[in-house]
Amino acid sequence: MLVHWGKLEMRLIFDGHLDLALFALAHNRDQTESVAQINAREVGMTDALERGGATVSLPEMRRAGVAVCQSSISARAKREVQPVTGHRRIDLDYGTQRMAYAWAQGQLAYYRILEGQGEIKLIRTSGELDAHWGAWEQGGDESTPVGVILSMECADPIVEPSQAEAWWEDGLRSVMLAHFGFSHYAAGTGVSGPLTPKGIELLKEFERVGMILDLTHLSDMSFYEALDRFNGPVIASHNNCRALVPGDRQFSDEQIQRLIARGAVIGAALDAWMLVPDWVHGESSTEHVKLTTVVDHIDHVCQLAGNTLHAAIGTDTGATYHMPSDFKTTEDLRKLEPILVDRGYSDADIDNIFHANWRRFFRRWLPESSAC
Template sequence: MTRLHDEALVADLHNDLILLVDHFDHRGRPDYFGDFWLPELRAGGVNVQVLPVYIDEQFQSEGALRRTLLLIERIHRLAEQYPQLVVCRTGSDIARAVADGRIALVIALEGAHALGQDPELIRTMERVGVRVVSLAHMGRTLLADGSGVDDSSCGGLTPQGLEVLAEMERLGIVYDLSHLGIVGVEDVLEHASRPLLATHSACRAVTDIHRNLTDAQLKGVADLGGVIGVAAAIPPFIDPGRPTAARVVDHIEHLASVASIDAIALGPDFVDDYYQEVYGGWAIPGMEVTWEDSEIRRPSDLPRITEEMAARGFTDTDITKVLGGNAMRVLDEVMGIPAATSAP
């Protein structure tokens, strides 16, 4: 089974590692990525890494744009610092990087706080290499409501949010449903015309939490040709009491049954090391931290998912789809590829 994992293309749709890179930059450790994350990514067989730019609460208003651009710049400099990496803007770029034995980096925005209420800034983000975007995190932005406020507001996409969605499709930026509130998900599934991603989510029917997607939402993503990245590293999304590789595959099996094996990918959300280093433990607003440690904690743990899927009788073909084939199909079709326009 190690052979299958090693030979497959592995795409991770969500790893917040740039936050720790920035954290250690400011503490005199500019080589932290090479010392820690690069060996982890290699051990996990990761060929394609989507790097979300998340904006901590203290930056989410006046400082969001500046903080976003600084982190994007750090991703570009990371690729300059390590020849094993390359920032990619299209699926063709990714294919060349993987063929050369390099790790393909895809820049993403988690929450898009930097846009404020100015939809035109999505074009600026496209120019600096952003290729995947979600419009909200846990709370409310000027574009959409996150799932963390579903109990109090249930707002969907604002008019500016709908404008950003349309412009993303036109430019070839992949829409990310993860974190979006329930009405916002409905808005996107109604208005979207291109395949999209839920980069780091799971199944609400398996684990009932606001961050997971209902069966109808999962099917809606699949019907658009989209893909759900299973958030394998986040205990409350997988199973707070038993966040094991086996439970991750329970979500994968459920996804396959209600949507399609072609709609499943990996978006583990490896953020545990960041919380431990910066906060001394998990600290998520609106969530009571009472869960066990995840068995899938770092990229080097990813082969356990492959092993569990094989043990349950998934074919090699289906396993390779989940590990990266499905994610690459969406990235190939949408990332950096402007939508076709009608003739005048």
Template structure:
């Protein structure tokens, strides 16, 4: 029997709530109704799309544990969504605003922070028989390390609950080169990494430029994962993982979160040349080639595969797999995988068990 619990390793919920002004305590239908009359359009000619993730919808889909991001960065180029800040201090202030949002949602009882192995065990037990009041448990993560002002600031963030850090995002920032750029680590990165390792944080290589991945892994001895990535050998583009990167994550007992976005599963699209208009045609079953490829690189093991949907992370229902309208539809994935011949153990691993094992080991160590 497959337990319904789902772990989603990447959701930008504070960014959704603050940048797009979404009340995530409402049902998805209510948010969509609000935005029909007043679309949350911040950047010219950019629309985030139809909402897919709110707390009620997560409960309906048994998404009981997530990685919730602090997502703020500097970006002198004024990126396509116009959410980059001009200085690191501004990015840090925005990041602390995201932290405050999660703290307020915890105060309300919507979510509950996970900081230890015991907290993970509590989440699993709570979601075996959830009620409408059961909180969604969350491990605090960070996408772009700009909000960490310097190595001394790591202690503040650790005490606040931050457990996983992806130093990179779009462009280059204080510490590293990321998606759309070429380069490696910047001079401040080494001291930051040392402080992160000493604290016990987990490294997320998602969004790193290729050179930055290998320079990071050369000096990082702690736990490593890729929260939301797919395979570059299937879908071309720098944003995705090369086979060598996947092999290194596997060698280090890490996990890779499958992204529920057309741009990550349609081989006809390259990341650098994403079309301005696009008719979605891929379903959840189109994640299967990525699952098979990662397993092949792992010698037939499916233990390194997890879920990192990135839903509402800059795209909406228009770009999710066509059989996914909201995050609650993740429950349909088990049936899709069963139809493709996977047994209950493999499916349970992908849905939650692989991620749970990884984070328990990482936090324990």
């Protein structure tokens, strides 16, 4: 479905994964500025590969028609990670869960001030999602808020399983148990292992409060155990296909089929190392990585499902150095549409991939009201 947005007619987008607050606090990026303004400020900065290559900000999302996204709260608790350079603001690892909690609460505060200033709308309920989406469908301008559903990338900021309810009251609606390496709750990307006893307890709390479990980043063993132990809603916010790119960061066909059987939505990520084999951060070029490769992963999920009801977008956009070479800002997501058309996807199929699958999922699993 195309809608009139400003002077343009476009298909709206629901992005399953962004890190807006993380980049604001860790990289000192004002997400209310344009990408051009952000990158101009970072000329000459060398503390991170991402400098000068920002691709996303709230103005860019509005221009692209990104009406809603999941955006993360992200921190890890790993005392063993003690860089020789000392702790830097861009580092994700804190010595204790208490420290990770404090950093995560700072990211929550950033979202809250953005909402107070009308830049975003924090979406906590299905009713709020419907009202916000309806406002975008009616048209607007570059001052219209972007909808944000709060997610957590690595559960370490939940200091104890009993604290899950407090985070729910704060507006958190989906959680990944781990990120890279081990968390206090599970084994993540790059390591192998099961859920911890605390992880098993946390899943019980998630079921009780209604939290969505995001299986992205789990090790294979933790993935299957979490699926077996958790009876609530599951997603993979930003995950690609192991059949196309070997490695434990991607899901195998068996894992994808298990997700499909549970009614999950799987968001295709734009990270080059997840799109093509043997791509290495800081070494490989993105010259031959294109948005067509993103569609390869979307198509693979659709072929496994036999329909377009489980594939979506979960960009994880960070910086141009590890994005497809034909993707420079969020607005370039619109290039996915003609690629899908060329692959034989119908308007209804493209609606599903661009927004409808995420919308149906969250309309079903978000509480009807804040009192739920």
